[in-house]
Amino acid sequence: MFNLGKLAELARDHSAAGRKSLICMLTDLFVSAGDDRDEQISLLFGDIVLKVLGQLEEETRIILSKRMCGEKDAPHELMVKLAQDTLVVAEPVLEQSPVLSSEDLVTIARTASMEHLGVIAGRETIDKSVTSVLVDRGDARVLSKVTENKGAHFADASFLTLVEKARTNTKIQAALIDRQDLTEEAAKALLPFLTEELKERVAALGADNSLVQVLAQRAALEVAARSQKLEEAREQSNALIRDVVNKKAKIGDAVILFARSDRTAELGMLLAKVSDLPPAAVSQLLFSTSDKPLVILCKANGVPPEAYKEILTMRARRLRIGGLELNAAIQRYAVLSEEGAKRSLEVLKKSGASFGLKTSADTTVSEAPPKKKVPFASSRSSSSN
Numbered sequence: 001m002f003n004l005g006k007l008a009e010l011a012r013d014h015s016a017a018g019r020k021s022l023i024c025m026l027t028d029l030f031v032s033a034g035d036d037r038d039e040q041i042s043l044l045f046g047d048i049v050l051k052v053l054g055q056l057e058e059e060t061r062i063i064l065s066k067r068m069c070g071e072k073d074a075p076h077e078l079m080v081k082l083a084q085d086t087l088v089v090a091e092p093v094l095e096q097s098p099v100l101s102s103e104d105l106v107t108i109a110r111t112a113s114m115e116h117l118g119v120i121a122g123r124e125t126i127d128k129s130v131t132s133v134l135v136d137r138g139d140a141r142v143l144s145k146v147t148e149n150k151g152a153h154f155a156d157a158s159f160l161t162l163v164e165k166a167r168t169n170t171k172i173q174a175a176l177i178d179r180q181d182l183t184e185e186a187a188k189a190l191l192p193f194l195t196e197e198l199k200e201r202v203a204a205l206g207a208d209n210s211l212v213q214v215l216a217q218r219a220a221l222e223v224a225a226r227s228q229k230l231e232e233a234r235e236q237s238n239a240l241i242r243d244v245v246n247k248k249a250k251i252g253d254a255v256i257l258f259a260r261s262d263r264t265a266e267l268g269m270l271l272a273k274v275s276d277l278p279p280a281a282v283s284q285l286l287f288s289t290s291d292k293p294l295v296i297l298c299k300a301n302g303v304p305p306e307a308y309k310e311i312l313t314m315r316a317r318r319l320r321i322g323g324l325e326l327n328a329a330i331q332r333y334a335v336l337s338e339e340g341a342k343r344s345l346e347v348l349k350k351s352g353a354s355f356g357l358k359t360s361a362d363t364t365v366s367e368a369p370p371k372k373k374v375p376f377a378s379s380r381s382s383s384s385n
Contacts, residue, residue, distance in 0.1 A: 019052055020060040027067045046075025053081060061089045069096045080104055087115045094119040102127045109133040114142060121146035128155045135161050140169055147175035159186035167193050177202050237266040245273050252307035255298075259310035267311070274301045275345065286311070287318055293348060295333050299341035308333050 030045045049064070056064070065082045068074045069092035079099040083090050093100070094108070094116060106129050109120055117138050120130065122145060134146045135158045143165060146152050154162070159176075163186050166172035176182060176190055177198060194202065240257070243249035251274065258267035268283030275282070275297055285294045291312075298308050312329050315321060321329075 016057050016060075019056055020063075023049060023052070023056060023060055023064055027064060031067060031071065042073050042075055046078045049075070049078055050081065053078070058086060058089060061085060065089050065092045069093045070098075072098045074099050080108075083108055084112070087113070087119070090116060091119050095122055102129050105130045106133055109137065114139050117142045118145055121149060121152070123149075123151070125151040126153065128153050128158070131155070132158050135165075140165075140172065144169075144171045144175055147172055147179070150179075154181070156183050156185065159183050160189060162186070163189045163193075166190070170195060170198065173198055174201070237263070237269075241266070241270050241273055244270060251302055252304040255303055255307040256310050259307070259314045262314060262317075264314070267314075271297055271301065277349070287315060289319075291315070291329055291332070295329075295336060296341045296344045296348060299333065299336050299338055300345040302338065305330070305334060 026045060026048060030041070033041065053061070061082065065085070068079070068082070074097065076099050079093055079097050083093045083097070083100060083104070094105075100108075105120055105123075105126075109117055109130060110133055112120075117134055118141060120126070121134055121138070121142050126134075126146065126149065131146055131152050131154050134142055135154070138146065143162060147162060159182060162172065162176060166176060173190065173194055176186075177194070182190075191199075237258075240249060240254050244251050244254050251270070254270055255267065258264075258270065264283065264286055268286055269279050271277075272279040272282040277297075282297070285297065288294070294311070295308075298311065303311075309330060312321075312326055316326055
């Protein structure tokens with residue numbers, strides 16, 4: 001039972017101790033009333049406390065905040081005042097008070113310190129209007145905390161802002177990938193920034209996770225894009241080879257393009273087409289130990305020296321050919337005439353089996369067994385008989 005006389009005496013005491021005792025007694029009276037108190041009592045309590053709130057020491061305000069933070073019928077204006085106080089006073093109310101509305105929290109968050117924002121970010125539930133302010137104003141610590149809070153709800157625009165601010169912050173990224181409500185648009189924006197470790201974590205998540213779905217879609221798109229790019233490059237290469245064969249493009253330009261980009265298959269196909277030789281055999285010549293057949297092949301088809309030098313450079317990378325050997329190969333190419341190379345190429349074609357060079361005609365006609373060689377003297381003796 002409260003002593004009304006004592007309460008009146010404390011109301012007349014303007015000392016710090018007296019104010020503290022008055023607030024403690026009034027708070028005890030309010031809390032102990034429980035569900036029996038009506039709205040009028042709540043308003044009266046709030047009016048009295050607000051009149052002396054500015055005169056209370058921080059220690060007393062902390063006690064008041066801790067005692068009142070969980071009260072659903074606490075005076076609204078008093079709770080807002082306490083929520084805007086110093087951090088130690090405001091923390092219990094900001095974190096727990098059911099009296100503070102989303103509008104109150106938005107107003108407070110727009111001007112409060114980062115420490116206050118961090119407390120708000122830890123509330124059990126936070127609606128989109130509040131998280132929007134936290135995301136716009138918050139530092140990395142606030143953003144990490146609110147993103148990790150499963151009770152926080154985000155607007156689509158807030159997710160995109162979070163992703164943008166998480167570009168270099170793996171902690172925020174890690175919190176984002178664990179959110180089941182992450183939008184597909186935000187997931188697509190986030191994926192390029194993730195480290196390989198975080199991508200592995202994403203892959204281990206359930207199939208319902210938006211990032212998992214986006215990752216699968218992106219992988220499929222990348223495979224399709226690579227395949228399309230390869231197909232387009234193959235078509236372009238084939239078109240260029242056809243143009244060279246039909247004298248619509250210079251062989252030197254094609255050789256330089258293929259050699260510089262290390263496209264050995266296309267280079268082998270080009271030289272095979274202009275020489276009427278099997279592509280597989282020509283491709284082998286590109287990196288054979290001896291360059292003599294290659295010199296003949298390129299010279300006979302009019303490959304200019306600067307283009308042949310690109311082939312030699314490509315060979316040097318693969319075969320680890322030194323500078324002196326490279327210069328010697330350039331000299332060998334320079335001294336060979338085109339007419340001489342053409343004659344040598346015809347000889348190579350006729351004895352292609354020895355060099356791995358078989359013409360397309362040779363591959364379709366079965367070879368007759370070689371005739372047994374008979375010494376010249378024995379031949380004459382047989383004919384005379």
